[in-house]
Amino acid sequence: MAVAVVAALMLAACSVTPPPPIVGTVPPVPSAPAAKPGEIVVGVDSIAGGYNPHVLADQSTITTALSTMLLPSVFRTAPDGSPQLDRTLMVSADVTNTAPYTVTYRLRGDAAWSDGAPIAAEDFLYLREQMRDEPGGVDSAGYRQITDIKAEESGKVVQVTFAASYPGWRSLFSSLLPAHLLKDAPGGWEQVLESSFPATAGPFSIKQVDAARGEIVLERNERYWEQPAVADRVILRRADQAGLTDALRTGHDQLVVARTDAGGVAMLQALGERVTVKSAPRPTVISLFLKPSGTDLADERVRTALVNLLDRDEVIKVGTGGGPSLRADALVLAPSQAGYAPTGAPLHDQAAAQSLLTQAGYSLTSGIWTREGRPLAVTLGAPVDKEPYLLVAKEVQRQLVAAGVQVKLITPAADQLMRVSGTDAGPDILIAPRPVGDNPAAVMASVYGCPTSTNDASTVLPGNVMGFCDRSLQPTIDAALNASMPLTEAIEKVEPRLWRQAVAVPLFQSADSVAARAELTTGDLTAPLNAPFASAVSWQRKQN
Known part of the structure; x- marks a missing residue:
């Protein structure tokens, strides 16, 4: 009997299977070696593409990091928020005529892409055409002011003509793209920088993008014509909050730039004096957009x-997880921008909502709002591959369903979702970013302006993400764009109307936790729009 019991126990031990994996968690990234001399490792929460800084679908910390370190820009945002001419690329950029309004750009003769092709007028023309013609652009309104681009001196002098006075021209032509490689690339604009960069023109170049390992390796660009980067390489390495904190504690990472919740912030702060922890606002405001069309949502009520x-309040709490963020209560300016002030916010008013739905012909039957026997049903869209959009969407769905509204949640990839938003195929309600730029008038025109026509009357350029158009507001939006009306005055006229029409609800401006070890020398870690990567060329790690 004793032998039989032992045999049974041995058989049981041999047949035990490991527990099933936990569904929905990110696979752990294998432990990485400590950084080598001349190497700086930055811990991030995601390296997921695409990496096109000019489209709403790709807005993320990793996109900001790569575009800042790899792509050339005519102007860059200074620490005080003002546009500053980037003399690593430019000789000058000036308004050279007022009728027609013309800006002349002079590029450095030695500025070239990493494959040896010069940075030239064709790169300006390519970016303008894509931003004008393709939906979902970050600053489409500014590029649509351009009527002509001419090249001189082998493309190193670029003359850009505008339809009218356009004081916001300094916000254009940032993060130029290599037109000679992309203009005929398979997949077109939709696939630009989907998984890597075909050529770069900054202090760093791409060595490797390893999605499986969660790593992007950048090396000093040996073809860079300006002062070379101090670091030999910068590695962007993905980990969860606990992994980021541990890597920073052990010195495997020298810097962390990542979205964190309250627990993640606490873990970073617990590292003590060895690490400086700050927060840096991202150039996006997480917002809810309602498409003013269709059977139900065409009714403002x-x-x-x-x-x-x-x-x-609860939606914001879920979306931020108590981590660093800035509550947003305005439709044009972001909380991190100069001049920001709350302009209004919707109330959580169940009685008012019920009254409005009753006026619109709906009745609450068995806990469901119906009209003529049909339930009030909406489609809610959020990108599956981006956070915190999906978290926000699920909370919005939960609340509306509890209030008697049927909600179908769709979660395609970000680029697919943004391409159909504003069309009949798009969702009724969209959780998406509202861009934050150094030209707020262009943001207002891009996000809330009507579609514009070209010289060809049969061609209408894409509109905003919700397909919204109020022709009575357009003259004010245009006046702010050409500076014939001060922005503050335009906001005072436009925002109350937008609030009443309930086409957009700002939630919060995303922010990253930025934590640096003491041995890392950096520039301003919280500079607006591109922190902390704007100073990456001078990053240096002191050796112990």
């Missing part, structure tokens, strides 16, 4: 009711 059904 229904849109307003849906907004009033939402507990916005």
Whole structure:
């Protein structure tokens, strides 16, 4: 009997299978070796593409990092938020004529892409054409002011003519792209920088993008014509919050730039004096957009009711997880921008929502709002591959369903979602970024302006992400764009109307936790729009 018991136990031990994996978690990244001399490792929460800084679908910390370190820009945002001519690329950029309004750009003769091709007028022309013609652009309104681009002196002098006075021209032509490689690339604009960079023109170049390992390796660009980067290489390495904190503690990482919740912030701060922890706002405001069309949402009363059904405080709490962020209560300016002030915010008013839905012909039957026997149903869209958009969307869905609205949540890839938003195929409600730029008038025109026509009357350029157009607001938006009306005055006229029409609800401006070890010398870690990567060329790690 004793032998039989032992045999049974041995058999049981041999047949035990490991527990099933936990569904929904990110696979752990294998432990990485400590950074080598001349190497700086930056811990991030994601390296997921695409990496096109000019489209809303690709807005992320990793996109900002790569575009800042790899791509050339005519102007860059200074620490005080003002545009500053980048003399690593430019000789000059000036308004040289007022009728027609013309800006002349003179590029350095030695500025070239990493494959040896010169940075030239064709790169300006390519970017303008894509931003004008393709939907989902970050600053499409500014590029649509351009009527002509001419090249001189082998493309190193570029003359750009505008339809009218355009004081915001300094916000254009940042993160230029290599037109000679991309203009005929398979997949077109949709696939630009989807997984890597075919050529770069900054202090660093791409050595490797390893999605499986969660790593992007950048090396000093030996073909860079300006002062070379101090570091031999910069590695962007993905990990979860615990992994980021541990890598910083052990010195495997020298810097962390990542989205964190309250627990992640606490872990970083617990590292003590060895690490400096700050927060840096991202150039996006997480927002809720309502498409003013379709069977239900074409009625302003229904849109307003849906907004009033939402507990916005709870949505923001879920979306931020208590981590660094800035609550947003304005439709044009972001909380991190000069001149920002709350302009209004929807109330969580269930009684008002019920009254509005009743006025619109709906009745609450068995806990469901219906009209003529049909339930009030909406489609809610959020990108599956981006956070915190999906978290926000699920909370919005939960609240609306609890209030008696049927909600179908769709989660395609970000680029697919942004391409159909504003069309009949797009969702009724969209969780998406509102860009934050150094030209707020262009942001207002891009996000809330009507579609524009070209010289060909049959061609209409893409509109904003929600397909919204109020022709009575357009003259004010245009006046702010050409500076014939001060931005503050335009905002005072436009925002109250936008709030009443319930086409957009700002939630919060995303922010990253930025934590640096004491041995890393950096520039300003919280500079606006591109922190902390703007100073990467001078990053240096002191050796112990």
